[in-house]
Amino acid sequence: MKTNREIALFVLDALKNAGAEDAQCVISTGVADELNVDSGEFSLMRSLFDxxxxxxxxxxKKKGVISINSFLEDAILNAARQCVESAEASVEDDAVCISEFTENRGFEAGALTPDRDRFFDRLQEYLEDVKRxxxxxxxxxxxxxYSSVETFFANTNGAEYSxxxxxxxxxTMFSAHDGEKSTSFNYCDVSFDDLDSKILDLGMQRDLYKRSEEQLESASFEGKFCGKAVFAPLCLEDFISMAFDNFVSDMTMIDGTSPWRYSLGTKVASEDLTVSYVPLDPRMVGSERYTGDGYISENYDVIRDGILNxxxxxxYAARKTGLQRAKNTSSCMAVKPGNKSLADIIKGIDRGILVYRFSGGSPAVNGDFSxxxxxxxxxxxxxxxxxxTETMISGNLAAMLKHVVAISSEVVCDGSNALPWAAFDGITVSGK
Amino acid sequence: MLHDVLHDHIRAVPGHAEVRAQTNTRRAVSIVSGNLVSNVRSESGGVSARAYKNGVWGFSSTADYDEEAVKKVIKSAQDNALFLDSRAGKGKPPLPSLALANYQVERDFVDVPQKIYIDAARQVDAYIAQKYPALASRSVVCRSDSMEKLLKTSEGGFAHSIMPRAYIYVFLSTDTADGETLELFEVLGGGAGYFTDYYADPSVFYDKIDRLYEQLMQKRQGVFPEAGVCDCILDASLAGMLAHEAVGHTVEADLVLGGSVAGRNLGKPVASELITMIDFAHTALGEKAPLPLYVDEEGTVCKDEVLIKDGILTGYMNNRETAVHFGMEPKGNARAHEFSDEPLIRMRNTAILPGKNKLEEMISAIDHGYYFLKTGNGQADTTGEFMFGITFGYEIKNGKIGAAIRDTTIAGVAFEMLKTVDMLSDDMHWDTSGYCGKKQLMPVSMGGPAIKCKMSVGGR
Structure with missing residues (x-):
């Protein structure tokens, strides 16, 4: 069995021999053991080798990309030929490139060997805890x-990362039920690299389950008002991600439709708001160490104290727009906490809504959402x-970020994000 | 094409078990405002096995595909089933036997060169750039995907199938006088088949692009709809999403077991008597279904499932295990997306059947309301609550089409909203270009006629 590095060097050779002037590849091998529970009962155990x-x-100056999941030499040689053929058929573009060599690095993180029996025990305990x-x-x-992955990046400039x-x-996907009454579903994802804690204590599961049980008494309300919305952490991540997709991402910057395209260094949000991507934060689990472009990942702020940073x-998008590339692939969102508790934030709201999940259409290019x-x-x-129940909210994402009412001092970390609750003004709430 | 190295190793497994070799392919070329930003080909394949033991399942997959890999995943799947049975045994009986499937694909896989996709994307992009230079941005995406599956079951079932799809998407955006950017998109034809089946000459779709541009200019002058409940017409192109999102998910038997609203409504009226809804297998209304399925990944021969008949909820979509639980017949809804995915209960070709009205008479029957034509996405809840993002539509005033509208959201509760349906058009539109997301992705098709009903509109 060849090592990932040996396979990577074989791929680069194959690409060069097929006619590539520059080339890069990422080799990945992974193993996962998965346990599934349906309707509260164990249903399936999976073992995956990929x-x-x-x-x-x-x-x-033309680019082609191929992915395959076979390590057989013939398959690699065939894919390398097709990759170069795709590049030849493509369009010349000065912005296509591979990363320059800086330093070669190896990284390790997390639980490198699973404890299958203890994991099963923790899961059984979790199911009993939730039921009780x-x-x-x-x-x-x-x-x-439990999943473990080994990756290796290499390019023809000599960059190598493992x-x-x-x-x-x-x-989890869950809902509350009591006789004929039932609630909307909600969900929760957590990642962790040890089995020291009860699974129920991870993330904000307890709050979500408590709130779902309270939802059994929900009813529609009549009327419409413009007020404040408090977003729970996972919902906050949804809203900021929707805004960033429209305002700071590759596509809207390349096609020139981002409303923030000329706003770098200017105020785009309330000064209370700092939003960062922090894969190197020690609270993040299994997060990236190098980018798909071939650079060592660093944390970075998108918005710092309200300023677009x-x-x-x-x-590629950076070279197309003449701007700087981001320092990671925008994973692991963190929002800087405020100094008020959630309870105090709610005390200060005359009329508003506390939102735990948003089910909406893709926002308009300008950020209008409903x-x-x-x-x-x-x-x-x-x-x-x-x-x-049956309550709609609408507003504009850009305006919303400029009308932060408060950010909670409490932060929920689920292994992938570190987020507080946050209240925004100017949200239209309409009932039946 | 996949060659068969599965042999008969799965026959030695007691009870029900499956082994499946599979290859998924994906081709994609994207041009954004003249920049070719994506030029990607991918292949993902391997073999998996699944074994049933006293009410639990073991599954295993590997990216290798040779006889040793086949033996390895079958053993690993059995080991997993034994482990789970030993730790969480349910003591359930074996699954009942079914008629043995035997299906052989009719047409070989066609691997279209990447240059074909690139040339088509460039041709369409050049047409838009030349004819509509004032657009704020334009994007063209040419893509295809396919799933080839070779399945054998321990009982002796066999199926070799390929499901290819190919599409071109066009996105246009324009700036309004006050600086807002508005967008619309359209799928240019496509469907089950290979890229060259549909796009030998992309210029035949130029009229669709012209129509999209015209709608975008109407939207540019559009008004914001008023929030509240009102009379609406969902165009036939939206009816499929209603069938899929609002109703379909609630009648998937695994979600019924999880507590969906359909669990307490079987045999009861859930819709107007005008509504009949079917999850078609391979033939719909006398024609080949848009994404035909003949055998599912449990080896069940696919048949239609009538979900709502004349307004009464009549059935659920099942796998073999839930069919036993509900005392129903499995109709072939257990589908897996990748070789490394286990079969889940999924929809196939889900549609509300057409009615007897003409669209014009439906519009003339509304004094004040909306005609919704395009949707960006939709989501549903196990309670039957659903929402669609609306990207294009018109006001209806005094029985006539009025101004175009800006983006909004419509929402409702399926089994309440369906009872307000009082007219259905006599035509039918299928949409096959999307994926359904439920742990795994899955190509699905959905269809229906134009529907007149009451809905909650988001407004601004």
Whole structure:
């Protein structure tokens, strides 16, 4: 069996021999053990063994990309030929490139060997804990796994990076039920690299299950008002991601439709708001160490104290727009916490809504959004008064970021993000 | 084409078990405002096995595909089933036997060279750039995907199938007078088959691009809809999403077991008597279904499942295990996307059947409401609550089409909203270009007629 590095060097040779002037590849091997629970009962155990090669060839300033999952020499040689043929058929573009050599690095992170029996015990304990502490919750589906991955990056400029990591993960989809009454589903994902804690204590599961049980008494409300929306951490991540997709990402910057395309270094949000991508934060599990473009990952701020500090651009988009590439592939979002507790934030709201999940259409290019506030609660006179259903919220993402009311001091870390609750003004809430 | 090295190793496994070799291919070329930003080919393949033991399943997959890999995944799947049975045994009986499947693909895989996709994308992009130079941006995506599967079951079932799809998408955007950017997109033809089946001459789709541009200019002058519940017409191109998202997911038997609203409504009226909804297998309304399926990944021979008949909820979509639980017949809804995916209950060709009305008479029956024509996405809940993002539509005033509208969201509760349906058009539109997401992706098709009903509109 060849090592990932040996396979990578073979791929680069194959690409060069097929006519590539510059080339890069990423070799990946992974193993996963997965346990599934359906409707609260164990249903399936999976063992997965996978390989992947992604190769890029550049010829005459033209690019082709191929991915395959076979390590057989014939398959690699055939893919390398097709990759170069794809490049030859492509369009000349000065922005295509591979990364320059800086230094070669190897990385390791997380739980590199699984404890299968202890993991199973923890999962059994988790199912019993949920059933006992939140009897009205049905775990419609639980997918939990241990996975380990080894990757190797190499390019024809001599850059080489290796990364070996392993971690556990839990994904749940659940709802509350009581006789004929049932709630909307909600979900929760957590990643972790040890089995020291009860699984139920990870992320914000307890709050989500408690809130879902409270939702059993939800009802629609009549009327419409413009007020404040408090977004729970996972919902906050959805909204900021929607905004960043429209305002700082490759596509809208290349096609010139981003409303923030000339806003670098200027104020785009309330000064309370700092949003970063922090894969190197020690709370993140199994996060990236190098980028797909072939650079060692660093943390970076997109918005710092309300000022647009960086776009989230790949190297290609950076060269197309004349801007800087982002320092990672925009994974692991962190929002700087504020100094008020969630309870105090709610006390300060006369009329608003606490939103746990948003089900909406893709926002318009300018950031206009509308959708259903799922698993949500009305806030009236500083108190959470009632769970609501069939309630829609709408607003504009760019305007919303400029109207931050408060950010909570509490932060939820689920292994992939570190996020507080955040309240925004100017959101239209409409009932039936 | 996949060659058969599965042999008969799976026959030695007691009870029900499957082994499946599979290759997925994907080709994609994207041009954004004249820049060829994506030029990608991918192949993903391998072999997997799944074994049933007393109510639990073991599964294993590997990217290798040779006889040793086949033996390895079968043993690993059995070991996993034994482990799970020993730790969480349910003591359930074996799955009932079914009629043995035997299906052989009709047409070989066609691998279209990447240059064909690139040339088509460049031709379409050049047409738009030349004819509509004032656009804020334009994107053209040419793509195809395919799943080839070779399946054998321990009972002796066999199927070798290929499901290829190919599409061109066009996205256009324009700036309004006050600096807002508005976008619309359209799928130019395509469907089950290979890229060259549909796009030998992309210029035949130029009229669709012209129509899209015209709609974008109408949207540029558009108004924001008023929030609230009102009379609406969902165009036939939206009816499929209603069938799939709002109703289809709630009648997937695994979600019924998870507590979906359909669990307490079987045999009860859930819709207007005008509504009949079917998940078609391979033949729909006398023609080949848009994405035909003949045998599923459990080896079940595919048949139609009537979900709603004249407004009454009549059935669920099942796998073999849930069919036993509900006392129903499995109809072949257990589907897996990649070689490394286990079969899940999925929709196939899900449609609301057409009615007897003409679109014009439906519009004339509304004093004040909306005609929604394009959607960006849709989501549903196990409670039956659903939402669609609307990207294009018109006001209806005094029975006539009015101004175009800006982006909005519509929402409702499926089994309440369906009871408000009072007219269905006599035509039918299928959409095959999307994926359904449910742990795994899955190509699905969805269809229906124009529907007149009451819906909640998001407004601004």
């Amino acid at each position: 390989n992947k090669i992604t190769m890029k060839a550049i010829k005459d 502490e939140y009897p009205k919750i049905i775990l419609e589906q639980v997918v939990t796994d 990364y070996r990591h392993g971690n556990y993960a839990l994904n 960086s776009f989230s651009l790949s190297e 959708g259903v506030a799922k698993n949500s609660f009305l806030i009236e006179n500083g108190r959470i008064t009632k769970p609501v």
